[in-house]
Each structure stands twice: as structure tokens, then as C-alpha cells.
Amino acid sequence: MSAEANILDRLPPTVEQCSSTGGLSLFDSEGRKKSQAALLIEIGKKALLFHDSSLNAYAEIEQDGVKSSMPIRSREFKEYLGHELYKLTEKGASSNAVRDAISTLEAVAKFDGEMKTVAVRVHQSKDYVAIDLGCAGRKIIKINKDGWEVVDSVPVKFIRKKGMTALPLPAETGSIDSLIKYLNIKPEELPLIYGWVLCALAGVKPYPVLVLQGEQGTGKSMTSRVIRSLVDPSAVPLRSPPKDTKDLLVSAANNHTVILDNLSGISPEMSDCLCRFSTGGGIDSRALYTDNEQNLIEIQRPVLVNGIDDIATRPDLAERALLVNLPVIKPSERKSESEFWANFEEDRPAILAGLLNGIVSGFKHRHSIKLESVPRMADVTYWVTACERDLGLEGQFNAAHEKNQQSAIEAGIESSPIGSAIMALMSGHERWSGNPNELMACLADIAGDYQSRSRAWPQSAKGLSNTIKRLEPNLRKMGVLVSRSRGKSGRFYIIERLSTANL
Numbered sequence: 001m002s003a004e005a006n007i008l009d010r011l012p013p014t015v016e017q018c019s020s021t022g023g024l025s026l027f028d029s030e031g032r033k034k035s036q037a038a039l040l041i042e043i044g045k046k047a048l049l050f051h052d053s054s055l056n057a058y059a060e061i062e063q064d065g066v067k068s069s070m071p072i073r074s075r076e077f078k079e080y081l082g083h084e085l086y087k088l089t090e091k092g093a094s095s096n097a098v099r100d101a102i103s104t105l106e107a108v109a110k111f112d113g114e115m116k117t118v119a120v121r122v123h124q125s126k127d128y129v130a131i132d133l134g135c136a137g138r139k140i141i142k143i144n145k146d147g148w149e150v151v152d153s154v155p156v157k158f159i160r161k162k163g164m165t166a167l168p169l170p171a172e173t174g175s176i177d178s179l180i181k182y183l184n185i186k187p188e189e190l191p192l193i194y195g196w197v198l199c200a201l202a203g204v205k206p207y208p209v210l211v212l213q214g215e216q217g218t219g220k221s222m223t224s225r226v227i228r229s230l231v232d233p234s235a236v237p238l239r240s241p242p243k244d245t246k247d248l249l250v251s252a253a254n255n256h257t258v259i260l261d262n263l264s265g266i267s268p269e270m271s272d273c274l275c276r277f278s279t280g281g282g283i284d285s286r287a288l289y290t291d292n293e294q295n296l297i298e299i300q301r302p303v304l305v306n307g308i309d310d311i312a313t314r315p316d317l318a319e320r321a322l323l324v325n326l327p328v329i330k331p332s333e334r335k336s337e338s339e340f341w342a343n344f345e346e347d348r349p350a351i352l353a354g355l356l357n358g359i360v361s362g363f364k365h366r367h368s369i370k371l372e373s374v375p376r377m378a379d380v381t382y383w384v385t386a387c388e389r390d391l392g393l394e395g396q397f398n399a400a401h402e403k404n405q406q407s408a409i410e411a412g413i414e415s416s417p418i419g420s421a422i423m424a425l426m427s428g429h430e431r432w433s434g435n436p437n438e439l440m441a442c443l444a445d446i447a448g449d450y451q452s453r454s455r456a457w458p459q460s461a462k463g464l465s466n467t468i469k470r471l472e473p474n475l476r477k478m479g480v481l482v483s484r485s486r487g488k489s490g491r492f493y494i495i496e497r498l499s500t501a502n503l
Contacts, residue, residue, distance in 0.1 A: 024088060036085065036093055040101035043084045044072075049109035050157070052118040057109035058157065066138050069118070069157040072106045116157045121164070121232050121256035123156045124203035129359060131201065132158040134166040134233070141170065141356065143202070145363035148356045161254040163235040167352065168345075174353020176391070182226045182344050184219035184326050191397040192322040192404060193227065194355070195384040200231045200257060200302035202359045204383045206279040209317065212306035214326030220306040221261055223326065226344065227304060230352060232256040245273045252277060252301045263307035271317045277301045278320040313415035315474045318408040319376045322401070354391070361390035375401060409474045417451040418443060418458065419471045422495065426480050432495045436461035439493050468493075 024042050028034055034042075048060040049072070057072040061080060070076045081101065082093045117123065123130045128144040140158070142151050150169065180190055196210040210227070212220050225237045238261035242248040248270065252258050258277060266274075280300040305311055312321040365386040375381055375398075384397040413419040421443040425432060434442065440461065444452040451457060458464040472482055476498070483494045 026088065036089075036091075036097035037100040037104075039085055039088060040081050040093060040097055041104050043081055043088075044077075044101060044105040045108065048113075049105060050113040050116045051110045053115060055110050056118070057106040057113075058116070058118060058159070059105065059109065060157065066136070067153070068138065069159050071159065072102060072109055078102065117155065118157045118159060120159060120161060120254075122201065122203040123154075123158075125156075128154075128363075129202045130154045130156050130158075131167070132160075133169070134160070134164050135169075136166075139169075141167075143356055143359050143363070145360065147360055164255075165233045165235055167230075167233060168349045170353040170356055171349040172353070174350040174355075174357060176351055176354035176358070178347045179351050179354075181347075182340070183223050184214075184329055185223070185324055186327065189324050189400060189404075191384075191388075191393070191400040192324055194358070195380070195397040195401070196302070196304070196322055197227060197230055197355060198358050198362065198384055198387045199380055201355055202362065202383070202387075204362075204379070205300055206320070206377060206379060207277070207300065207302040208377055208380050209274055209278050209312065209321045210302075210304040211312050211321050211323045212304070212326060213308070213311065213323065214306075215308055215328065217328060218326035219329055220326055222340070224259055224261060224304055224306050228257060228259050229344075229348065230355065231302065242270075245269055248273055249299065252299045256301065258301050258303045260303075260305040263305050263309070263311055265307075265309045266305075266311050266313075266317075268314065271312075271314045274303055274305070275316050275320060277303050310411055310415050312408060313412050315409075315412050315470055318412045318474070319405070321408060323404055323408050323411070358387035358391050362387035365389045371398065373402075375405060406477075409477050412474050413471070413478060416467070416471060417447050417454065417456050418464070418467045419475065421446045421451075422468075422471070422475060422480060422482070423478065426495060426497050429495075430497050433492055435490060435492045436464060440464055 024039065026033060026039070028038075044059065049057070050060070051057050058069055059072050059077055060067055060069045061077075062068075070080075078098055081098065085091070085093045119130070119132075121132050121134070128142055131141040131143070133139045133141060133150070138158075139150050139152065140154055142149055142154055148170070176194055179194065180187060183190070183193060185193065193210070196208055198204070199207055212223055214220055221238055228234065228237045232255060234255065238259055239251055241260055241263050242251065248258070277300060312318045312323060362383055363386075366383060369382050369385050369389075371378075371381065371385070381398050381401060385394060388394040388397060413423060424446050425442065432442075440458075444457075447457070458467050468482055475482060479498045481496045481498050483496075485492055485494060
């Protein structure tokens with residue numbers, strides 16, 4: 001570099017140079033050119049930098065009068081910084097400069113920025129629900145006991161994840177009556193669908209797990225897409241079954257809803273993970289492979305899964321699930337996809353408005369609902385019943401849910417070779433007792449060689465004990481009580497049939 005060029009680099013900026021860079025100077029107070037990292041930091045600090053309760057760092061930028069929030073480490077924010085630098089210097093940002101700037105801006109957001117509430121698609125507070133429409137104008141639906149309205153902002157920072165698409169602008173008046181036209185379900189099971197949607201759309205926790213089951217050709221995927229389009233529409237609405245729970249966690253962290261399409265059975269680990277999504281639970285993982293820091297993530301999401309096989313066979317998942325069996329679609333009732341979606345898009349604004357009216361009813365009546373019996377996931381039933389009141393549907397969800405839970409209990413017992421064998425054993429006995437080995441042998445005789453040699457059959461007394469522990473709640477609801485005791489000869493089981501009064 002020539003001596004003349006060095007002198008020019010140290011000259012103070014002219015008025016024209018400053019005004020052309022949006023108020024940012026390319027030179028420092030001594031007339032030297034600023035580094036790319038320094039310029040990127042200045043660009044980033046013009047945004048609103050903040051953090052959430054978990055100390056994740058975010059930036060809110062304003063473009064064309066529209067404010068957008070994004071994680072500081074996201075590709076979107078890095079691209080924003082790079083574009084702004086290019087407009088200043090007509091040069092691309094080096095990876096080292098971007099990395100240094102991001103680290104600095106993240107520290108500023110965590111230690112100097114305010115703490116804000118951050119949400120994806122839906123946020124519920126004590127007094128209102130806010131739903132990100134997902135449109136380019138960043139409009140938000142705000143709902144409380146007095147009604148709903150579309151507003152420009154709420155005291156929540158919504159972030160957009162990749163693939164998120166827009167909900168329709170709700171109609172001024174609405175009804176959920178036409179929803180049944182787009183769901184291949186029995187009318188008596190419709191309350192289970194709108195119950196799930198009213199929880200997911202309002203962010204009411206714990207979330208029930210919606211399970212759609214049916215043979216090939218029953219419209220499971222189409223029904224799943226319709227339901228998702230009313231809550232959390234996406235460019236990729238259905239996801240294939242994940243290879244492991246880590247992939248499932250990634251999907252949950254980047255979407256308001258978790259939708260799994262065409263499951264063939266479900267592993268115990270996956271079942272446990274779906275239970276955590278329903279009722280909440282922390283996920284502990286290493287932050288980086290190079291250190292021993294931890295990431296603690298609290299993930300609670302609405303879950304919808306579909307498949308041909310019985311999916312919610314484990315009792316803990318079955319108690320959290322709404323099981324809907326889809327009937328076969330007659331050839332005469334099939335429509336082309338183009339016709340189907342055209343009709344649905346025409347009705348979707350009114351259906352969404354009807355659901356919003358239900359959420360308004362939920363806020364108005366949620367503290368005045370009385371139930372004769374309180375089922376598992378009681379908060380769900382109280383909330384949906386409150387939503388039903390002003391829609392003229394009060395009690396339909398609770399009735400459908402109670403019937404559904406009984407079916408789920410029976411399906412869970414039938415899907416377990418041990419559960420089926422115990423029920424068969426007690427069909428001819430009022431009481432049975434014996435040690436673990438005697439019980440194993442007795443149940444094996446009932447089940448037969450095919451079942452007792454399968455992978456689902458426990459291979460030890462400990463395995464039998466673990467299996468029975470999982471089945472005990474459902475067995476008790478089916479009228480069979482399993483208890484354990486210890487005598488002189490060791491441990492033994494007592495299995496008794498319960499009277500109706502004790503169920």
C-alpha cells in the first residue's frame with residue numbers, strides 16, 4: 001500500500017461520507033478506518049437488544065415501519081448485519097468479523113438489555129392470549145374476556161421460525177359449524193378435535209396429545225393438515241417420524257405445534273418424550289461438545305400424530321391422548337385436492353373467527369365451570385367446557401372425552417400381552433395369588449407360545465414387575481386390582497376383581 005493511501009485512510013470523514021452511511025462513520029475519532037467487526041457492532045446496537053428469562057439473546061429491528069424480533073445467533077440476524085454492512089461499504093462481511101460482532105452483541109443483550117417475554121406463534125398471559133398471524137405486517141390477534149381484535153403490537157416479542165406461514169385474517173363473524181366438512185371423522189368425535197384446537201390456539205397447558213388412527217385411505221394426513229392450518233400453519237405442515245428424540249426436540253423448539261405423520265408404532269422413549277411435551281418437562285443437554293456447560297430447555301407443545309397402528313398404547317401417553325379413529329372414505333365422497341383446499345380456504349377465516357369466539361368464552365367462564373367428575377388432564381376439560389358455553393356446546397367435549405378415555409384404557413390393555421393375559425386370568429377368578437415365577441408361568445400358559453416368546457413379553461420377574469406397574473392404573477379402571485405383599489417364602493402378587501362401587 002502506498003504512503004498516499006495510508007494518509008487517505010486516516011483522513012477524517014467528510015459530511016457526505018457520514019450522511020451516506022445512515023449516521024454511522026466509517027472512521028474513528030483519530031481518522032482511521034473502523035474494522036468490519038466494529039461497524040457490525042454499531043449496526044447491531046441500533047436494534048433493540050434484549051434477552052428472555054433463560055438468558056437467550058435477541059434483537060428487534062425495524063424495516064419499512066415493521067418491527068421484527070429474532071435470535072442474535074440466527075442466520076436471519078447475521079444476514080441483516082451483512083446486508084447493512086454491504087450498504088455502507090459495498091464489501092462483504094468476513095466470517096471472523098461476524099462471529100466477533102455476534103458474541104459482543106449477545107453479551108450486550110444479556111447484560112445491558114431488558115428481559116422480555118418471547119414466544120413462537122402463541123402466548124397466553126393471565127388476562128389475554130396473543131396469536132402471531134404470521135403475516136408480513138406482523139399483525140397480532142389479541143383475545144380477552146371482552147372479545148378479540150387484530151392489533152399491531154402486544155407486550156410480547158414474537159419470533160418467526162423457518163417455514164412458518166400466515167393464518168388468515170379472521171372474518172368479522174364466525175362459526176365452527178363448517179369445520180366438520182373438512183375432517184373425515186364421526187360427528188360425535190368433533191368435540192375432541194375442536195377441544196385440542198382450542199387448547200393449542202390459546203396456549204392452554206397442559207396440552208392433550210391428538211392421535212388420529214385409521215387404515216390407509218382414511219384421510220389421516222389431510223385431516224392433520226386441516227387442523228394444523230387453523231393453529232400453526234407451515235410451509236411443511238407434516239413431518240416424517242424422527243429418528244430419535246433429539247430430532248423431535250429440534251422440531252418442537254422451532255414450532256408451536258409438533259405434527260408427526262404416518263407413525264408405525266412408537267418406541268417407549270418417543271412415548272415418554274411426547275408425554276413431556278404434553279405436561280411439560282426440562283431437557284438437559286451439553287451446550288457444546290468442547291465444554292461442560294449445560295443447556296436447560298423447557299419445552300411444552302401441542303402434539304398431533306397419525307398412523308395406521310395403535311400409537312398411544314402405553315398408559316401414561318393414553319391418559320394424555322385424545323384418540324380419534326377415522327372411517328374409510330367412500331369413493332363417491334372423495335374430492336380433488338384443488339377443490340377441497342379452495343373450499344377450505346374460503347371457509348377458514350370464518351372457522352378461525354368461531355374458534356376465537358370460543359377462546360373469548362373460555363376467558364369469560366373458566367372460573368365458573370363445575371364438573372361432576374374430574375378426569376385426568378382436568379385443566380383441559382375445564383378450559384374447553386368454558387369455551388363451549390357461549391358456542392352453545394357446553395358438555396360435549398367432556399362427554400366425548402370420558403368415552404374416549406375408556407376406549408383408550410381398553411386399547412392399552414389389549415395391546416399389552418401381559419395386560420390381556422391378566423384380564424383373561426381374572427375372567428374366571430375373583431382372586432388369585434402367587435409368587436412372581438408362578439404368575440409368569442400362569443400368564444404364559446394363557447398367552448400361548450407366540451406371545452410369551454415375543455419381544456414384548458418380559459424376560460424376568462423384574463421385567464414383569466415393571467410392566468405391571470405401568471398397567472396398574474388401567475387395570476384398576478377395568479376392575480382388576482394388583483397388589484404386592486411379602487410372606488415367609490418371599491414376595492407374592494395378589495390379584496383381585498373389584499366391585500363396581502370401588503372402581
